[in-house]
Amino acid sequence: MTDAALEIRAVSKRFDLGRGKSVLAVDGIGFDVARNSICVLLGPSGCGKSTVLRMMAGLETPTAGEIVIGGRTVQGPGRDRGMVFQAYTSFDWLSVRRNVEFGMKINGVAPDERRERAARFIDLVGLTKFADAYPSQLSGGMRQRVAIARTLANGPEVLLMDEPFGALDAETRWLMQELMIDVAEKTSTTMVIVTHDLEEAIFLADKIVFLSSHPGRVKQEIVPEFKQGQRIADKEDLVSRDGYGTLEAHLMRLMREEGRGQP
Template identity: 55%
Template sequence: MTDQETASALDPPPDVVARLERMKARDVILRVEGLDKQFTGRGRGVKALDGIRFQTHRREFLCIVGPSGCGKSTLIRILAGLEAASGGVALLDGVPITGPGRERGMVFQGYTLFPWLTVKRNVMFGLEMTGTGRSEAARQAGEWLDLIGLSAFAEAYPHQLSGGMKQRVAIARALINQPRILLMDEPFAALDAQTRARMQAYLLDIWKKIDVTVIFITHDLDEAIYLADRILVLSPHPGRVQEMIEVPLARPRSPAQVQSAAFRATKARLESLIHAPTSSAAEEEPYPAMPLMANVLDTVE
């Protein structure tokens, strides 16, 4: 594939352009301005985030990718209010984020369902915490369980569910609070490939039907391209915004698009950004050559 072909494949087709224009016409829901994070400890500080600046629009699906050490988890934890930034500000609907709140739902990689509550009570948890009555909370939780297809498991405990089921419950538990944005920190990383593919399609289905903005962290480039409207690429040490990429793929997305030229061109672009020669050589530790310890005649390659 020549550079010219790549460039043309990266140009979004007219329908995608129109959709992205519609998205950008919506209000800015989250504005991150010059966000810094400095971890101090044992004498010297480590800078995790340096001047992060981006914005998302209402109902956008934004993925954040980057190599390990780029601070993507730190970034989403600051957005969730679980950690404080050292500098800069993140504004949700123009209001600075100072702590956790129900308008920002979060789905973690480790499922974090409450093991002592049944599936239904897990989903009800957010409503009960914010003053909704038990019966109303139960009614809404029942509806959500119908939506995620787990009504039969309403009275089961989390340890009786598979990984994919647990993550569906976690998504329902976050969305029942009707958050403005849904923060997802590598939510499918622990799932097997088939379950993960189903969960991705399933997440897109939920996302397009309700008014929610998704910020999704992943280290899987295929996943990012498949899900996102735009992809924020971070560079490591310290975490900086490297680029914001618009995904030139039409919606609805389908697994077949993985084979398309646009998909492959986007992936090549992301890979060139992430594995750029700028990444420090110290990160990739050299390992010593392994001596041959098997029969020299008994080759496997």
């Protein structure tokens, strides 16, 4: 019995470009994501991070290998996974509460339970005062909180996030990162987060999987040992810890090595 929530086994992805041409985006990658952990996929632009995440979500099919979640091979999208994208994906004509209830309604969750769960997750992301507001009345960070609450309310085993804070300003980004640590602690959801931001990776990750540039292969799996197995909920605290700078410099070196030759 493995304690992995997610197993990526020798996965490759080749995209057909038509006229007999194709591109190998991901080449034989393998790694595990432990249950209740935060795994960050890091690597230079075009290394295949989003492709790997989309295969986990079942939005793309591996050309070779398999992805196993909770003992089952992924064969398409499923309720055991929830995905949050960089672009805000809330329904503008529904209030925050109705947005969060929407997926549960589709899934046939009874009204009372829907309301109770929506209230819990809206509270978790700090939007209780805005439950009756509409997305157009909210800031970018708040709208992304709605997307997170809506996704978590469906009770996924694994939360997949593709550059979730990429469109936010620096300050909101920190707050959102701190929020995700809080969410991970309170909900014990396994998370896989794609980013190219080194600081974000170090802050959020229990494990970093660094992908080499095109085609994507696992270059290194890195556990930020300086955190001593703890999540550090406060960014100032994190960056002032011994070992933070060394890890950041190491990741910068990897990024520079792999980024060479990129436009």
